[in-house]
Amino acid sequence: MSEDYLWDKTGKDQEIERLENLLSVFRYQQTDPPILPTTEVVPVAEKAPRFRFSFAFAFAGAMAAVLIGFGLFWLIPREREVAVVGPQPPVATVKVPIANAPVSPEQPAQSVSSVSKNDTIRPSFIKHPVPVAFKQRNVVAKAGQKKVRFEDLTQEEKYAYGQLMLALSITSSKLQAVRQTIDQIENDKTSDKPNFR
Amino acid sequence: MARNFFFSQATATAPAEREASGEEQLVERACSGDGEAFNEIYRMFAPLVHGIVLARVPYDDVKDIVQEVFLAAYKNLDGLRDKNAVGAWLAKIARNHAAEYYRKARPTEELSEDLSGKHNPKAEAVEIMRTIRSMPETYRETLVLRLIEGMTGNEIAERTGLTPESVRVNLHRGMDQLRQKLGIEGVKR
Numbered sequence: 301m302s303e304d305y306l307w308d309k310t311g312k313d314q315e316i317e318r319l320e321n322l323l324s325v326f327r328y329q330q331t332d333p334p335i336l337p338t339t340e341v342v343p344v345a346e347k348a349p350r351f352r353f354s355f356a357f358a359f360a361g362a363m364a365a366v367l368i369g370f371g372l373f374w375l376i377p378r379e380r381e382v383a384v385v386g387p388q389p390p391v392a393t394v395k396v397p398i399a400n401a402p403v404s405p406e407q408p409a410q411s412v413s414s415v416s417k418n419d420t421i422r423p424s425f426i427k428h429p430v431p432v433a434f435k436q437r438n439v440v441a442k443a444g445q446k447k448v449r450f451e452d453l454t455q456e457e458k459y460a461y462g463q464l465m466l467a468l469s470i471t472s473s474k475l476q477a478v479r480q481t482i483d484q485i486e487n488d489k490t491s492d493k494p495n496f497r
Numbered sequence: 498m499a500r501n502f503f504f505s506q507a508t509a510t511a512p513a514e515r516e517a518s519g520e521e522q523l524v525e526r527a528c529s530g531d532g533e534a535f536n537e538i539y540r541m542f543a544p545l546v547h548g549i550v551l552a553r554v555p556y557d558d559v560k561d562i563v564q565e566v567f568l569a570a571y572k573n574l575d576g577l578r579d580k581n582a583v584g585a586w587l588a589k590i591a592r593n594h595a596a597e598y599y600r601k602a603r604p605t606e607e608l609s610e611d612l613s614g615k616h617n618p619k620a621e622a623v624e625i626m627r628t629i630r631s632m633p634e635t636y637r638e639t640l641v642l643r644l645i646e647g648m649t650g651n652e653i654a655e656r657t658g659l660t661p662e663s664v665r666v667n668l669h670r671g672m673d674q675l676r677q678k679l680g681i682e683g684v685k686r
Contacts, residue, residue, distance in 0.1 A: 306643070306668055307650040316644070316672075322622045323645045326556055328547035333539040334564045336532050336571055 524580040527571070535574075539567055542584055545656040546591045548646040552630065552637045553595035562598060566591045585658030628678045636671030643668055 305313040453461070520541075526534035543563060550562045570590055577586055629637050629644075642648045642657075650668060654661040 303669065306672060307665060309649055315676075319625065319644050320647070322625060325619060325622050326551055326626060326645050328544045328646055330540075330543070331560065333536040334568050334571075336535060336568075 520583050521580040524574065524577060524583060528574050535571055538583060542587050542656065543567075544646045544648070545584055545642065546587055548642040548648075549588050549591040549638055550595050551645065552634075552641040553592075554598050556626070558598065562591075562594050566594050569594070582658055584656040588657050625675075625679065629675065631678070632671060632674055635667050636674060639664060639667040640671045640675060 304311040305316055450458070450461075520538075523534045523538050523541075527538060546563050546566050547559060550559050550566070554562055566587065570587055573590075577583065579586075629640055632640070638657075639653060642653045643650070648656070650661060650664050653659070654664045657664075659667075
């Protein structure tokens, strides 16, 4: 066996040449290159950054929404302000029963300062007394905020306010009746309860 | 022989370095979407890939697998780290695809008696090919590239990334084994 011929085809080796000739049927025959998927070739440097959904972004968005919600919650005043008639200092604290208000447009509006918590206001067509048991609370009137007098309300607004007060009175009476019924039932139960001792 | 060995080593490195820069440029161009550059890579390395696949897979399926190898290489060209080692990289892909071929468990056909007759040259070639495939992987790959694809030892070393010494050893030991298996009496050294 010629090692030179086996290595770089120099010299002569009949046996290897014979093998080469026999095996040449398997030799690579030049073919066309494969058809390349040209649409898939995108240079790496020219790739545009794509937005990808990630849980980090979602979490950050949720946290931002919560913070905005809390901010709005604290910014919006939570106490309804009541008009204070007459010249007042910039910040004044007055005790006002919330339920005191005229119930119908026909009924004259009472001044805020003249209403006490024991006054009962009801429409003329309600015959039975309507209990009014509202708590008083301190209402702070801040300076620089819009003050609305009851006299300045339009006729429709006054009527709506009266209807609202009427509805509240009726609801309150209904609740009182329910409460009394419940109390009576409970009293009956306790009195009928047998003593096992 | 010793003189030839050292001479062959010297001649093996010079073209390798010369072609290395050319390979790198071709790969860079192919990465940037130059289809002609990739076709040039195909023309350079198709015989290598063909030989590596042929050493493992039946001849009828070799062409398809060669095409698959180059398509896979084209898709993953950006992942090639050493752009001067395209041949070794393609050889690895070819070996993986040949292994994948057998994982798919395709049906194989046995040769008929007519084809396996000893007087039929093609049948004799098939028999020699079968004998080569029964040899260890390192020997059969080198022998196929040398005897079938017609590459020299230097070319095999350049393309596959092996050292010329390894190729030389594989060629001689593989040839000795092939002679023994085929019953050919070799020349006494």
